[in-house]
Amino acid sequence: MREEFNVVLAGVGGQGILLAAEILGTAAVKEGLNVRVSEIHGMAQRGGAVVSHVRIGEKVLAPTVLEGQADVILGFEPLEILRNLKFASEKTLIIMSCEPIQPTEFTAKMKKYPSLEEIRAKIWHFTKNIILIETGELAKKAGNILTENIVLVGALAATGKIPIKDSSVMNALRELVPKKHLDVNVKAFKLGYEYVKKS
Amino acid sequence: MPDAYTILKDSPKERALLLGNEAIARGVLEAGVSVVTTYPGTPASEVGDSISEIAGKAGLYMEYSTNEIVAVEVAAGAANCGVRALSAMKHVGLNVAADIVMSLAYAGVRSGFVVVTTDDPECYSSQNEQDNRFYALLSNLPCLEPSDAQEAKDMTISAVEISEKLELPVLLRTTTRVSHTRGPVEYGKITKPNLNGKFIKDVKRLVMVPTYSRPKHTVLLKKQEEAKKISETSPYNRIVRVGKSREFGIISSSAAYNYAIEAADLIGLDVSILKLGMTYPLPEKMIGEFLSKHKRVIIVEELEPYLEMQIKAIAKDYAPNIKIYGKMGKQYFPRDGEFSIRIVATGLAKIAENKLPIAFEKIDEKYAEIVKDLPPRPPILCAGCPHRASFYVLRKVAGEKAVYSTDIGCYALGCAPPLSVGDILTCMGASIGTAEGISKTIGESTIAVIGDSTFFHAGIPGLINAVYNNHKVVIAVLDNLTTAMTGHQPHPGTGMTGMQKPTERILIEKIAEGCGIKYVKVVDPFKIKEAEAILKEALHFQGPSVIVFRSPCTLMVVREWRRKGVEIITYKITDKCTNCMACIKLLGCPALVVEEGKVRISESLCTACGLCASLCPYNAIRQ
Numbered sequence: 001m002r003e004e005f006n007v008v009l010a011g012v013g014g015q016g017i018l019l020a021a022e023i024l025g026t027a028a029v030k031e032g033l034n035v036r037v038s039e040i041h042g043m044a045q046r047g048g049a050v051v052s053h054v055r056i057g058e059k060v061l062a063p064t065v066l067e068g069q070a071d072v073i074l075g076f077e078p079l080e081i082l083r084n085l086k087f088a089s090e091k092t093l094i095i096m097s098c099e100p101i102q103p104t105e106f107t108a109k110m111k112k113y114p115s116l117e118e119i120r121a122k123i124w125h126f127t128k129n130i131i132l133i134e135t136g137e138l139a140k141k142a143g144n145i146l147t148e149n150i151v152l153v154g155a156l157a158a159t160g161k162i163p164i165k166d167s168s169v170m171n172a173l174r175e176l177v178p179k180k181h182l183d184v185n186v187k188a189f190k191l192g193y194e195y196v197k198k199s
Numbered sequence: 200m201p202d203a204y205t206i207l208k209d210s211p212k213e214r215a216l217l218l219g220n221e222a223i224a225r226g227v228l229e230a231g232v233s234v235v236t237t238y239p240g241t242p243a244s245e246v247g248d249s250i251s252e253i254a255g256k257a258g259l260y261m262e263y264s265t266n267e268i269v270a271v272e273v274a275a276g277a278a279n280c281g282v283r284a285l286s287a288m289k290h291v292g293l294n295v296a297a298d299i300v301m302s303l304a305y306a307g308v309r310s311g312f313v314v315v316t317t318d319d320p321e322c323y324s325s326q327n328e329q330d331n332r333f334y335a336l337l338s339n340l341p342c343l344e345p346s347d348a349q350e351a352k353d354m355t356i357s358a359v360e361i362s363e364k365l366e367l368p369v370l371l372r373t374t375t376r377v378s379h380t381r382g383p384v385e386y387g388k389i390t391k392p393n394l395n396g397k398f399i400k401d402v403k404r405l406v407m408v409p410t411y412s413r414p415k416h417t418v419l420l421k422k423q424e425e426a427k428k429i430s431e432t433s434p435y436n437r438i439v440r441v442g443k444s445r446e447f448g449i450i451s452s453s454a455a456y457n458y459a460i461e462a463a464d465l466i467g468l469d470v471s472i473l474k475l476g477m478t479y480p481l482p483e484k485m486i487g488e489f490l491s492k493h494k495r496v497i498i499v500e501e502l503e504p505y506l507e508m509q510i511k512a513i514a515k516d517y518a519p520n521i522k523i524y525g526k527m528g529k530q531y532f533p534r535d536g537e538f539s540i541r542i543v544a545t546g547l548a549k550i551a552e553n554k555l556p557i558a559f560e561k562i563d564e565k566y567a568e569i570v571k572d573l574p575p576r577p578p579i580l581c582a583g584c585p586h587r588a589s590f591y592v593l594r595k596v597a598g599e600k601a602v603y604s605t606d607i608g609c610y611a612l613g614c615a616p617p618l619s620v621g622d623i624l625t626c627m628g629a630s631i632g633t634a635e636g637i638s639k640t641i642g643e644s645t646i647a648v649i650g651d652s653t654f655f656h657a658g659i660p661g662l663i664n665a666v667y668n669n670h671k672v673v674i675a676v677l678d679n680l681t682t683a684m685t686g687h688q689p690h691p692g693t694g695m696t697g698m699q700k701p702t703e704r705i706l707i708e709k710i711a712e713g714c715g716i717k718y719v720k721v722v723d724p725f726k727i728k729e730a731e732a733i734l735k736e737a738l739h740f741q742g743p744s745v746i747v748f749r750s751p752c753t754l755m756v757v758r759e760w761r762r763k764g765v766e767i768i769t770y771k772i773t774d775k776c777t778n779c780m781a782c783i784k785l786l787g788c789p790a791l792v793v794e795e796g797k798v799r800i801s802e803s804l805c806t807a808c809g810l811c812a813s814l815c816p817y818n819a820i821r822q
Contacts, residue, residue, distance in 0.1 A: 012576065022216070022381065029216045029383050036347075037381035039218070040323060041241050041686075047789055048578035059464070061347070061457035063380040066465070066540040067562050082573055086566040102792045105574040107783060108617065110793055122569050145803060 004057030005163050006065040007156070010084040011076025012101050013050045016149030019176065020074070021052035023153055026172035027164045028056045038063035049080055056163060072161055074152050076135075077101050078119045088126040095155050095196075096123075097135040097148060131155065131196060138191040144181070147188035154192025166193075203252030209389045219378040220245035222348040223287070223315060223371070226355025228257060230311065231390030232285045234277040235261045236270035237697075238656065239685035240289030241324035242378040243317040247287050248686060251697045259392040263688050263697040266627070266656040267292035271299050271314065275368070278312035279405065280396025283359055287315035290331045291626060295657070297334070300368065302407050304338045305415035307366040309399075311359030314340075315371045317378045320454075320501045320537035324684075326607070326626060328535060330502035335370050335479035339419050341426050342370040342479035343435065344453040348382035354435065354476065356387070361429055365422050370479070374501060376454040376537065427480045435476020436485055442471040447551060448493035450486065450510060452478050452500060455538050459499040462544035466553045470497075481509055487517030497550055498525035501538050524550045578612060582790035583757070583806030585750035586610045588724035589677050590618040591785060591810065592748075593646065596734040597673075601646055604634035606658075608650035609684045609752075610677050617787045620648060628657025635661070635670035644671045644738055652682035652690040654707055659714070665743035666715040673737045674716075674745045676707050677724075679752040687755060711745040718744035725750060727813055753806050768822050769805035770812055772798050775819035782811040782820070 007024065011017050018039050025037035038053045053065045068089045075081035075096040088094070100113050116132070123130055133155050135148040142151070150173065156162060157169050170189065177185045205215055206225045217225060223246045227235060235254070237247030247263065254261035260277075264270035267288040274284035288296060293316045300314065316334070319325040335342035343358050345351040351373060358369040403411050430436060439460070442448070447468060451459040452475040463470050473489045475481070490496055490513065498507040507525040514521050526532045531546040541559060548555050580587050590613045593603070605611055605621035606629065614621030623633055634647035649658050654676050665672050682688040689695040694704030711719045718740040722730045730748065737744040760767060776798060782791055783798060790804035791811060800811075800820070812820035 013578065025381050026216045029214055032214075034383060035216065035381075037216070038376065039379045039381070041244070041379055047576075047581060049576040059461075062461045062540050063376045063454070063457065064539055066461075066557070067559055068557055079573060080576070082569050083576075085569050086562055102789075103574040103576045104579055104787055104789060107791065107793050108787065110796070111574070112795075125565055125569065 004055060004060050006070045007054040007072045007074055007162070008065055008070045008084050008087045009052045009054065009074045009076065010080040011050055012080060013047050015050070015076045016146065017050050017052050017076055020149040020153050021054050023169065023172045023176055024054045024162070024164070026176060027168040030168045030171060031164055033163070034058050034060055036060055036063045049083060051084060072156060072159070074156055076149065076152065078116065079103065082119065082122055085123065085126050090127050092127045093129040093131070093159060093161060094123055094127060095131045095133065095152060095159070097152060098132055099136045099148065131159070131199070133192065133195055138195060139188055142188035142191050143184040147185055150185045150188040151192035154189035155196045158193040158196035203249055206249060207253050207257060208386065211386055211388050213386045214383045215386065216381050217348050217352070217384045218245055218381050219345070219348045219351045219373055221249050222352035222384045223355050224249035225384065225386065226352040227285055228389050229352070229387045230283065230356040230359040231392055232283040232311070232313070232359060233259045233392035233394045234274055234282055234284040235259065235287070236264045236274045236284070237287040238264055238267045238270050238292055239682050239688040240292050241685055242319055242375040243287045243289045243292070243315060244685045244688070245378070246315055247697070248688065251699065254698055257392065258394070260394055261697045263690065265691060267296040268299055271296040271303070274312060275299060275303050275308065277396060278308040278310050280398045281310045282394060282396040283311040285313045285315065285355070289325065290316055290318040290329055291325060291327065292316070293331055293334055295627065300334070300340070301338050302412070303368055304340050304419055305412050306405050306407055308362065308368055309366065311362040312368045313355060313358040313362060313371050314368055315373070318372065318374045318502065320374055323375050326624070328502060330505055331370070331372055332478055332505045333503065339423060340368055340370050340479070341365065341429070341477065342372055344372050344476055344478050345377055346453050346456045346474070346476070347377065348380065348384050350435070350476065351377060352384050357435070364429070365426055367422060372453070374454050423480060427483065430477045430480050430482040431484055433477045433482070436482045437474055438471060438489065439474045440470070440472040442469045444469050445471065445492055446494050447471070448473065448489055448496040450475060450489065450496060450498050450506060452476065452506065455499045455501045455543070458538045458540050458543040461540045462547055465540060465544050466548050466551070466555060468547055468551055468553060475506065478506065481506070481513070483513055486510055486513050490514050490518040490521050493521070495522045495524065495550070497531070497547065498523065499532065499543055500525070503534060577615065579615070579787065579789055580609065580612050581753055582788050582804040583753035583808040584609070585679055585724050585748070585753065586613060586677050587618065587786060587788060588727065588750070588808070588810050589675065589730070589748040590620040591814070592724060592727055592730045592734060593620050593675065594618065596731050597646055597738060602637050602641065603646050603648055604630045604637060605648040606630035606650060606653050608653050610648060610650055613648070615787070617784055627653055628661060631658055631661030631672065631674055632664060634672045635665055635668070638671045644673060646673045646675060648675050648677060651676060651678040651680065651692050651707065655691045655705070659710060662711065662716070662745070663714050670743055672743050673734070674743065676745065676747045678707060678747050678749040680749070681752050681755060683752045683754065687752065707747050708745070716743055716745045718742070721747040721749055723750050724748040725808060725810060753808065757806055767805070767807050769802050769807055770800050770809065770820050770822050772800060773819050773821050775817050777817055777819070779816060781814065781816055785814065786811060
């Protein structure tokens with residue numbers, strides 16, 4: 001067995017994907033683990049598809065995950081999960097936000113965004129392990145719609161799949177989120193966490 | 200994002216998660232570099248940005264220079280007064296700075312001077328994939344190539360030391376995956392910066408007129424011998440793994456090394472690995488001995504066969520019968536795009552005739568089914584972006600047939616439909632000169648589109664040329680009061696410096712007037728009627744004209760609103776809407792979505808710019 005843990009975070013520019021990835025990476029360093037967090041900046045970021053890979057493990061060197069080797073895909077947007085399914089296998093857990101963001105091509109060509117059932121059926125070709133999560137609703141409940149990313153980090157922590165203690169993730173979050181917005185973010189983390197624990 | 204002060208901690212042995220570029224900034228502090236200059240460009244920007252945040256507190260000088268050659272000039276001036284300096288730029292930025300770099304190699308420096316160049320395999324945010332290691336070969340300047348964040352920091356310090364030893368600038372070459380990957384970095388001690396320089400006059404040493412530059416070429420070549428000695432004993436050139444059978448050896452550098460080692464493990468290849476961190480000059484003897492100990496050697500490097508060409512030459516002397524595999528001849532690895540574990544594993548497996556343990560074809564097959572009708576999600580102009588308003592005006596007045604010569608920046612995204620403004624784009628500042636050549640030959644007024652920061656960077660000579668040679672061009676400067684694409688760095692038109700201090704604000708319209716442009720207007724692009732009238736006038740004007748479309752970047756405006764707690768009153772579609780789809784067809788704004796055949800405005804994306812409302816033929820969009 002390869003002793004590594006791979007998360008692929010997939011979504012759209014502006015969803016706070018890089019912050020979520022950095023929280024996971026910082027938490028890993030706090031536990032003395034070796035980690036690589038790859039990011040996409042600049043031109044590619046503007047409202048476009050954004051993906052970040054977090055790889056944890058003693059022998060990890062490459063910044064990107066090998067096809068079929070993601071332990072978890074943290075999906076910030078349903079279609080963007082599909083775009084990153086090459087990293088999935090039947091062992092992969094998909095944590096999936098239900099909040100669609102219309103690609104401009106759909107708008108221009110008057111195409112309909114596929115239903116969540118259709119998307120789920122496509123994911124099933126790769127893996128049956130899917131956790132659906134209403135990130136928008138939970139983020140609003142936490143007090144700010146912009147905390148969907150932290151809801152997902154909370155959900156990931158609750159699965160017990162990452163080799164990092166919850167407390168380390170929380171400490172990393174405290175360090176990286178602006179003080180002013182800390183309470184809302186802590187709340188978002190807890191709501192995501194509890195949602196997975198309960199389901 | 201992390202607190203910039205994280206990199207300021209004087210806490211040796213502490214481990215922090217740093218981006219490759221932040222690690223270089225930390226290296227600046229540990230090496231005692233005291234002058235940092237840059238022009239922002241992805242993937243280099245965070246080197247300068249990190250320093251800009253802390254420069255005042257750390258006691259060093261930082262500036263966003265007008266462009267890369269000015270950045271290197273300023274730093275070279277400092278380094279010739281005995282002050283350690285560093286300039287950071289993206290790969291194509293080094294093309295701009297190449298003129299001074301080539302001759303500074305002759306003149307040399309008195310204290311450490313590092314030029315950071317960040318290449319971009321896969322063109323994540325660039326117009327090409329050039330391999331800047333060839334600049335080392337061209338200029339005879341030493342080159343270091345880190346493969347991760349820890350090495351990025353350590354090699355910054357080594358680059359300063361080597362530079363001081365050889366009295367030569369040193370290139371520190373990264374790629375996107377080195378600059379933009381976070382990894383643990385162990386801190387060392389911070390060295391106090393020293394900004395007090397002294398200029399010692401020495402004409403023969405520093406004035407590169409032919410009489411003095413001729414002998415300095417000889418001096419540069421002599422320094423190569425010493426540089427080679429450094430490379431032979433460099434801790435960054437080392438054998439990291441010794442194979443059992445000695446059948447195969449791998450030589451690799453930079454990000455490619457990371458893929459190579461994981462790929463070799465994946466396919467279970469018994470192999471020795473020589474990792475190169477100093478890739479100019481190459482450690483000839485070390486490589487020669489490595490070659491002679493193996494039957495077959497595989498070169499794993501991204502982009503051009505830079506190592507391969509040189510290693511094949513070395514092999515002639517040390518191991519003439521050895522087989523060398525890479526990307527020349529049989530092309531086991533691609534010369535375009537970035538590498539991955541898969542790409543390297545596939546190449547290695549082909550060479551070693553090993554089997555891949557993962558059935559990639561099966562994954563590809565299943566994946567192709569999934570993505571065949573998946574819409575692309577390319578980068579787009581943000582909701583509320585003032586460029587969208589400018590493009591709308593340009594298209595409406597100048598029309599589809601007009602030729603739009605565009606430039607590097609967010610506004611390059613205007614080339615996509617429905618805005619479709621952008622017919623030719625090559626490099627920073629090229630929009631204006633290119634438009635002049637087009638207008639001269641097609642006999643019609645041509646429109647050059649250029650951003651504010653790009654205008655200062657390289658647009659001004661083109662503008663002067665338009666006046667001097669009387670070219671019929673309309674120069675549309677899209678001034679959003681920042682360098683938006685690279686992360687909102689200040690520029691000469693913002694009135695702020697990299698030290699975060701107010702300064703004289705240079706106005707684009709004053710430059711245009713001063714250069715002799717007779718038709719210069721400034722307009723808010725959201726005032727579309729006014730902007731349309733001005734553009735009509737400019738198109739009919741005999742001679743070159745300049746229109747400054749000025750409105751701040753929406754991201755900056757919204758950030759400021761959020762900070763102040765200002766509520767955004769978004770626009771809504773009222774029941775007057777006839778579903779004519781004019782807003783959808785003309786603007787391509789991400790806040791405008793169609794659901795069940797009807798237009799809706801996304802509350803979370805709308806920034807209340809009002810552009811859609813002002814062009815709706817039925818007045819159906821209201822705040």
